[in-house]
């Protein structure tokens with residue numbers, strides 16, 4: 001064990017976030033809006049469950065199914081077992097994984113902190129592994145640059161690096177960084193200088209068409225929409241503020257608890273203007289929802305909270321989660337007449353309710369012309 005005084009505030013905050021996620025209800029009250037995007041059932045599907053192929057390739061890496069255990073943790077010796085369990089299942093099931101923010105490892109070069117990230121690559125040598133840093137660290141008041149990005153990539157031999165943008169979370173966090181000036185230009189400049197793909201990632205408030213247009217015209221390789229409808233990071237910070245008896249941040253968090261673009265709408269918004277990689281996290285809870293998001297234009301889906309809860313129970317629960325996801329995805333594909341993931345992009349989708357109103361209000365073509373192209 002390392003000396004407590006060696007650990008940074010970032011490390012301790014990570015631990016308290018994890019505890020809140022495990023014991024409190026920190027999900028958005030808003031849904032992910034997938035209920036408004038219906039896949040059309042095909043009773044006469046002419047398929048055998050055994051021939052359904054869920055495999056795909058992202059950033060040059062083969063995946064048995066388009067699923068990622070989304071960025072969560074690392075940075076404290078006590079969270080290392082969670083990364084160990086998820087990494088072993090990811091390797092065995094050939095799915096992707098993201099590590100949590102590597103800021104703690106770059107702030108202080110303490111072996112215990114670095115190892116809690118490095119263990120993932122050790123246990124999962126073949127998977128698509130995505131590193132993670134925060135946008136706030138690239139803003140005016142911080143000095144992260146190409147060197148830190150390369151260090152984060154090298155630490156875990158990452159295949160890609162996600163830079164998380166989380167303004168709503170930072171605003172709710174008691175000690176949040178609230179200056180995001182200049183980070184986009186800095187991150188995109190660095191993205192053009194490193195060989196590894198760099199993407200932008202939200203953490204539960206989603207990304208818009210306007211955001212995606214900027215990514216499309218940049219050196220960035222894609223987006224993780226991190227949409228509304230699952231874990232709400234405003235909620236996590238609001239509850240942490242309550243624990244710390246900070247009434248202002250707690251009540252502020254109550255106001256913005258459901259801030260953001262629901263995941264389904266965020267995928268449609270971003271895909272309507274961007275042909276780069278799209279990962280869909282934010283309230284994805286099963287393989288049927290994954291089929292809907294892939295049909296709308298995502299390349300891969302990610303789940304965070306379900307992996308955390310399963311890992312807390314042990315390896316068998318994580319294996320069950322992945323097994324159930326794949327069966328549900330295969331079933332959804334069979335029931336819509338799709339043999340491959342690419343086929344999902346061609347099937348009809350009926351847009352109803354508020355989802356329909358949203359697309360109309362935003363002037364997004366309801367026929368989703370990008371779908372037929374792939």
Ligand SMILES: Cc1cc2nc3c(=O)[nH]c(=O)nc-3n(C[C@H](O)[C@H](O)[C@H](O)COP(=O)(O)O)c2cc1C
Pocket residue numbers: 017018021070071072073099100101132162164201202203204226227229230231281282283284302303304305306308
């Ligand atoms: C415990 C926990 C820790 C997280 N830490 C990070 C992080 O360090 N970096 C990041 O980009 N996203 C982080 N996230 C956000 C997730 O990657 C994901 O985008 C978000 O939780 C929505 O997915 P979900 O509804 O399946 O949880 C974290 C999520 C959870 C639950």
